[in-house]
Amino acid sequence: MVILKYLLLIFLIMTAFLAINFKEVLVSIIFLSIFSIILTTLYLIHNAPDVALAEAVIGAGLNTAIFMSVISQVREGKNSIFREDD
Amino acid sequence: MINNFVFVALFLLGFYAILVKKNLIKMVIGLNIMEGAIFYWFITLTDRGGTIPIVNSSQVVTNLNDPIPQALILTGIVIGASTSSFLLTLIIELNKFTSSTNPDQLGGMIED
Amino acid sequence: MNTSLIVLIIIPLATAFAIPFIDVFSNKARKYLVVLSTFVELFVLIIIILNNYRYILNGTLFLKYYMGNWIPPIGITLGMDMLSLFFSTMITFAMVFIVIYSIGFIGHHEGKYYVLLFLIWSAMQGIILTGDIFNMDVFLELLLITSAPLVAFKRNKEGTEAAIKYMFYGTIGGLFVFIGVVLVYYNLGTLNFADISRNFNSLSFFIKKMISIFFLLGIFIKLGIFPFHFWLSKAHSACPSSVSALLSGVIVKVYVYVFIRLFWNVIGFEVLIENGLDKVILVVALISSIIGHIMALNEDDIKKMLAYSTVANLGMIIAVLTLNTKLAIIAALLHVFGHLLMKVSLFTTTGYLLQFTPGHKLEDFKGVAYKNKLLFVGFVVAVGGMIGLPPMIGFSSKWFILKAFINQDIHWGSIIIIVGSIIAFVYYIRFIIYGFKKTSIGTPDKFRLILSVFYRERVVTDIAIFFAVAVIIAGIFYKFALIPINGAAEMLQNPYIYVETILGG
């Protein structure tokens, strides 16, 4: 169990680092939800099921959905963001 | 010792994202990482290696984990979710006026 | 066990929840609900004051309320002592008039505006009355997330940018306060103010210093003190005038209350003196005051200038508080009261005057005095208060502040305050001078037709003039304001009263 915890901690820091420094915003959002999922398992290891459930539902579920809907409406660069066809 | 290191590393990673990153959405991701770091650190501080704070009948179980930090963190996670969802709405709103999500035209976080 | 404490918090909360509920059925009922609940809240507060009038006079008022019948260290307790009574009355009076002003200024078609206004009101009452550190953190977060949409209310570029900056700074401030709460719970095991202050000294020197540093960081970010004051001028100027009056005048005072409650009742000021932090706070606050004045000087947009003068006055209030003598606390509380009245009257009057000017800049202020003479007199009265002319309250509060500094013979502090007032004199007077200048180009009324969008003109002017008159009345009869302030200063000087009444009772 302890090795799993340390392994997950290394993964945690890696996903956080990648979530921030990755070029593509879409991929960094995926890394953010992986960050939440790893956090959920860590909470389970620390015997905190309520927090794990909340983190899973809100971190992985809700945040990803809201970030994705923001990504779909926000366009970098010149073209207006509301053209429907692209 | 390890938990303090993880907390400091993640907290500053998020702080770095807010200070340096160009894309506003990356800054909100940094904010989420900072909050996740604090909550995980609070759990590891008060983890006595006890069992899950749920009993199946009214006999007193001695070695239980501390339930209060879990209640505080649950409230914190929901606060973090609503603040970041409101921040993202502001980013959508801002995007109507400037076609890029670059905080520099915001005058940046530091200079006025 | 008096339920009037919880009723004070629940009335604005219930109205905030009820407004969308009633909107579904009939959209005219909202007007009456809004006005009705402001006066019911005012009525409840007046009942509280009248009921224990004797205690208030001799300064020993203390109302307790155990949430859900749990005894203090376990459950959440609400406590109203003299300090909370003073802040609660100040905020309730200011909010009643701000709500009526925004009925005239914003009108009724903005349903969600009043929902957020009442949520802010209940959040402020919740912070002032709570006796639990995590509960205060939750309500601070509520205050942040409900005031940010009002900053972005105009939905133009500056408004959204200011709201994004406001949210980032506010959330990071909230995170530092939460780290403080985590450290307090980890080391002491309790979350109740009285319980924390009872065994706060049992901690080691290093942990006490760390906890106070984290709380200080969080509060200073929210107060907009020197290194973190960048967001305040944008946030307080990019919103409609009724919202900036609310932000600059009232919400900032709640953070001053949190600063006082945390560092006098919970942590105890000796801890700050012990680890030398109070000198640091004094220096940083005075620097912030001077920088606020200087930045206001080279700012020609009137609303940004008023926001910077808020930064300056806040620096002054925090600096005077760190002297920790009875006179210093009285001076600070009087200046909080004075600054609230003057800042709200300034923003309400400019809110009306700015509809005649094409922009907020100094040049556009030409010939504004002739639009509404009475209102411009109100503007001049409020400016006189900010500078510190005798009949207004600004004079008496600055007088007390200077006396507090001189008694402690920190003369460089009083010099900085005097220099600040002189700079304030310069940057306020230029607006009055421009106001009286005759405008050569066309009839200014041309602007008035385009921009005047007021729902009810009379309400806006009456409230603005009322606040200006209040500045004068408070200045002359400031002795009445001193009654609760003396009681509050007494209670802060010996915090064990707070601990005994909550835990002993």
Added chain:
Amino acid sequence: MSRTKHVITVIVLSLLGVTMLVALNKIPNQFEYANSISQHIVNNAVKETGSLNFVTAILYDYRAYDSLGESTIIFGAVSGIVLLLSRKTLPVSSHGLSFIVKRTFGMLTPFIFLFSIYIITHGHLSPGGGFQGGVILGAISIIFSIVYGSEFDYKRYTPTTKTLLETGGALLFIGLGFLGILFGGNFLMNMRFLNMGEGSLISAGSIPFINTVIGFKIGAGLAIIFYSMIQKTFKEGVDL
């Protein structure tokens, strides 16, 4: 940001990190469990509140006032988002996903709904509670607007029902609080009426009711948030 500014912030942050690490390691790592309030809660939470899950006991009974503040935060966020994103133009319905996905979700959604009801109502027996169950309820509305298109979501789960559910839930929460006063106690007192034994469904006084109220309130709130976010419009958003 230029290269040098980048490097400076990294150096300053790592210095800050080192000082924080040194400071945090000075905290005694043994958490004195004895004198903390959780000792009292662990010992007699089951007797006082009847809920077996101590975290729910704290959230909805010992510190129920915090959860009231908490649900007001979500209410504030929702009204803020609706204030900002209430587009004046007609919402264009995004036309959902392929037929296969629609059919599978047709079968799946009832079970997700059942799962969220389970999480909400069994808050005081098993892990979970009003907040987590409510978010799952919100996820169902997210599924509606993504898989079936926001026009389907508009018809099935109209915005008026959403506002009614949310504000109704909030007012009910305050009503439950005042019910405590009616029974002679204080605000948000846990009335231990209709208590059918330790582990049964309705066994923790007012906790299951607060759970369900918060669950529906958060579900409706998140539905409103997501609905006003997902709308796409043709031309530039019309201002105030």
